[in-house]
Amino acid sequence: MKKVYASAEDALEGVLHDGMLIAAGGFGLCGIPEMLIDALVKSGVKDLTVASNNCGVDGFGLGKLLETRQIRKMMSSYVGENAEFMRQYLSGELELEFNPQGTLAERMRAAGAGIPGFYTKTGVGTVIAEGKEHKDFDGETYILERGIFADLSIVKAWKADDTGNLVFRKTARNFNPPAAMCGKICVAEVEEIVPRGSLDPDMIHVPGIYVHRIIQGQHEKRIEQRTTRKKETA
Amino acid sequence: MPWDRNQMAARAADELEDGMYVNLGIGIPTLVANYTGDKDITLQSENGMLGMGPFPFEGEEDPDLINAGKQTITELDRTSYFDSATSFGMIRGGKIAAAILGAMEVAENGDLANWMIPGKLIKGMGGAMDLVAGVKRVIVVMDHTNKAGESKLLRECTLPLTGKGVVNRIITNLGVLDVVEGGLKIVELADGVTEEELRAATEATIVD
Numbered sequence: 001m002k003k004v005y006a007s008a009e010d011a012l013e014g015v016l017h018d019g020m021l022i023a024a025g026g027f028g029l030c031g032i033p034e035m036l037i038d039a040l041v042k043s044g045v046k047d048l049t050v051a052s053n054n055c056g057v058d059g060f061g062l063g064k065l066l067e068t069r070q071i072r073k074m075m076s077s078y079v080g081e082n083a084e085f086m087r088q089y090l091s092g093e094l095e096l097e098f099n100p101q102g103t104l105a106e107r108m109r110a111a112g113a114g115i116p117g118f119y120t121k122t123g124v125g126t127v128i129a130e131g132k133e134h135k136d137f138d139g140e141t142y143i144l145e146r147g148i149f150a151d152l153s154i155v156k157a158w159k160a161d162d163t164g165n166l167v168f169r170k171t172a173r174n175f176n177p178p179a180a181m182c183g184k185i186c187v188a189e190v191e192e193i194v195p196r197g198s199l200d201p202d203m204i205h206v207p208g209i210y211v212h213r214i215i216q217g218q219h220e221k222r223i224e225q226r227t228t229r230k231k232e233t234a
Numbered sequence: 235m236p237w238d239r240n241q242m243a244a245r246a247a248d249e250l251e252d253g254m255y256v257n258l259g260i261g262i263p264t265l266v267a268n269y270t271g272d273k274d275i276t277l278q279s280e281n282g283m284l285g286m287g288p289f290p291f292e293g294e295e296d297p298d299l300i301n302a303g304k305q306t307i308t309e310l311d312r313t314s315y316f317d318s319a320t321s322f323g324m325i326r327g328g329k330i331a332a333a334i335l336g337a338m339e340v341a342e343n344g345d346l347a348n349w350m351i352p353g354k355l356i357k358g359m360g361g362a363m364d365l366v367a368g369v370k371r372v373i374v375v376m377d378h379t380n381k382a383g384e385s386k387l388l389r390e391c392t393l394p395l396t397g398k399g400v401v402n403r404i405i406t407n408l409g410v411l412d413v414v415e416g417g418l419k420i421v422e423l424a425d426g427v428t429e430e431e432l433r434a435a436t437e438a439t440i441v442d
Contacts, residue, residue, distance in 0.1 A: 030304070077359060078359070079358050090356075098358055100363035100364045101322065102319075102323075102363075102364030102368075105321070108319070109319035120326060123367070125398025126395045126398065170283075170296065170298040172297075173282055174317060176317065177317040178318060225300070225303065227295075228292045229288060229290070
């Protein structure tokens with residue numbers, strides 16, 4: 001089966017429909033599927049529910065899909081400094097389901113591993129626990145959280161081979177592996193598609209079984225908070 | 235004189251022991267890394283890294299290498315990277331010895347509020363709920379009072395909670411307090427701060 005596609009538009013051909021649930025990798029602007037987000041904007045698909053830790057920033061990343069009003073609901077842990085997000089949320093145009101960050105990651109991982117629900121201590125006694133099943137194990141109270149079974153996963157990796165094996169770089173891995181696992185279809189964009197056999201099989205982060213379509217391209221990789229220290233001069 | 239930010243961070247660093255894996259929150263907690271001295275401390279960044287190094291030199295920033303505050307950082311010779319599910323697995327699984335974090339309010343029963351002010355601040359909890367529920371020891375570092383001069387150590391939190399009964403120790407500009415049966419217990423006073431001053435600035439019940 002051929003997994004490599006010529007462009008992000010090609011790679012999304014036939015997998016989009018209004019009202020769908022998309023899981024997106026990335027943390028802040030680090031390791032986000034920039035090209036696939038742009039292609040979603042171009043496609044005009046709408047009423048999306050997007051499970052992603054953040055929602056980009058104004059005008060970049062998932063923030064672009066907010067500006068075009070293609071997102072109906074976000075499932076996130078942190079929406080940070082995103083003025084348009086805040087405006088749409090406060091005016092009631094956008095639905096927001098806050099998830100603790102680890103719960104969000106595990107909901108994706110669990111779904112990808114065929115687990116429809118799991119119990120966690122995270123959020124017990126807070127608004128997050130409201131309306132959720134509580135259960136005691138060994139004297140501790142836990143709440144039930146559900147797996148996120150997405151219609152589509154969009155992720156960004158560093159390298160792939162043509163069978164979809166993925167390798168990430170540094171903290172750009174973040175939500176990408178769990179997001180890749182939880183979609184019926186996973187499309188990955190990478191910086192480089194390398195020949196089969198050139199990735200060390202012991203060093204694959206996401207095995208190709210989770211990845212259905214791959215594209216290669218240029219990434220802007222914007223830095224959100226540029227922090228540095230001065231070189232000490234002798 | 236009450237402690238300043240750096241003195242609070244230095245005091246918080248005293249809580250850390252050789253060999254600990256620790257998660258530091260944003261703000262004053264970040265400064266704790268400057269005061270660990272010779273102790274062998276491994277910093278966790280919940281976006282997927284153990285062994286967090288200092289900020290990079292100018293011109294050496296890497297967009298693929300950031301901390302949980304989205305700041306550019308560096309790696310060390312001990313560094314490992316992993317995905318978010320694995321990262322919170324080690325947090326939820328109790329492998330992280332301590333989390334040092336800031337707070338808006340702490341109650342005398344250890345309840346913590348630091349993620350939201352209804353109608354005003356809606357940014358999200360990020361990893362804070364997972365951290366306070368999962369790590370072995372939760373240490374809050376914050377000013378004793380808010381900008382209006384009101385105690386941030388309360389009988390009950392007024393803001394939405396991050397975790398219920400999760401705080402172990404509180405380090406403020408006035409001193410160090412532990413959450414114990416029945417209220418807060420004074421462990422230490424900042425240099426030049428009297429017990430009367432600390433008590434007067436505290437709404438929460440102080441037990442002996």
